[in-house]
Amino acid sequence: MPAPLLSLDEVIARLMSVIRREGYDGASLAELSKATGLGRSSLYHYFPDGKDQMVVAVLDHLEATMKANVFAPLRSDAPPLERLQGMTAALDKFYGSGQEACLLASLGVGDASKQFHPRLRQLFSAWIVAISEPLRVAGIPRGTAQARAEKALMLIEGALLLARAMGEPALFVRTLRDLPAELLRR
Amino acid sequence: MPAPLLSLDEVIARLMSVIRREGYDGASLAELSKATGLGRSSLYHYFPDGKDQMVVAVLDHLEATMKANVFAPLRSDAPPLERLQGMTAALDKFYGSGQEACLLASLGVGDASKQFHPRLRQLFSAWIVAISEPLRVAGIPRGTAQARAEKALMLIEGALLLARAMGEPALFVRTLRDLPAELLRR
DNA sequence: GTCTATAATAGGATAGAC
DNA sequence: GTCTATCCTATTATAGAC
Secondary structure: OOOOOOOHHHHHHHHHHHHHHHHHHHOOHHHHHHHHOOOHHHHHHHOOOOHHHHHHHHHHHHHHHHHHHHHHHHOOOOOHHHHHHHHHHHHHHHOHHHOOOOHHHHHOOOOHHHHHHHHHHHHHHHHHHHHHHHHHHOOOOHHHHHHHHHHHHHHHHHHHHHHHHHOOOHHHHHHHHHHHHHHHOO | OOOOOOOHHHHHHHHHHHHHHHHHHHOOHHHHHHHHOOOHHHHHHHOOOOHHHHHHHHHHHHHHHHHHHHHHHHOOOOOHHHHHHHHHHHHHHHOHHHOOOOHHHHHOOOOHHHHHHHHHHHHHHHHHHHHHHHHHHOOOOHHHHHHHHHHHHHHHHHHHHHHHHHOOOHHHHHHHHHHHHHHHOO
């Protein structure tokens, strides 16, 4: 066989798809292998340290995706409301309108959470900072802006959890829709 | 050895402790055995169908606990604000002031979620109904009351997730503290 | 009811051919 | 780079003594 069918980035995207759905413990090498179309040994060729290294690669991939699609609109030069709407549009897409799990939430379950805790913490932190910026621009004091940004993440993560548990993705979509205005209210 | 050291209820409580922390896939029989002080075979004596049956027992136990500690205050004859404060006080205790994971959230990760989905859905549904009641008593229209109850669960679950991921339990405690007044605002 | 012992299987990881 | 074959360990589950 010639060149690989999938680029490394596509491979990592497929690993992420399995891991966000199954969690660390539930994501078996068999499933990871099937999802990527690579045999177990091929996976070990790309990730010599095994599953842990795959998760690190997936977290790197998530960080890049977040920066490009979620943080970037928040840091544009558009008005605050539009920046926040840019974020919610990206989130709606990334979470399949409430049907796909959050990788950070899935990795927060089990022993894996201990290992990747610093990384999860850093990603959430950066996200809070990024949301705070348009609120600051809108004249909201620093402390209030941070508290609202934290609340935004609670609502996003909570809405996703509830939407998936209830089988009602609309709960997530509706929460995203109302979020920008709620964050900017006086 | 004579009578068992732990009552069945205590055994189930310890099973819950492991499962909420590790999730379905991460909760091995070895850990379950260690946490309960029962050998593997003793666990199979109580739960012949293995881990699945243990989870069902844990969900039954959670349902009973929720009814007794969370739903009951919501249905008391106290004023709405006090009812909601009764719930948040129970939640603060149950979730160790933001340090213990939510069983429903942990079971929502992985293939297990498919199996227990109806049960998770039912528990969240009952919770939403229970929170709606004091809001209705306070004169909030039915539709608004349900939407706010759903939002309450998003905030509770999201705050717990974020508090644990960030290593800042205070995020959870603060969210609980502000919740009753926010749910009743005009 | 609890234990030891033991299947039987799935999981993560490696070796080496091609 | 990818494959087949294999190893080792952990895991679920059962059998049977006490």
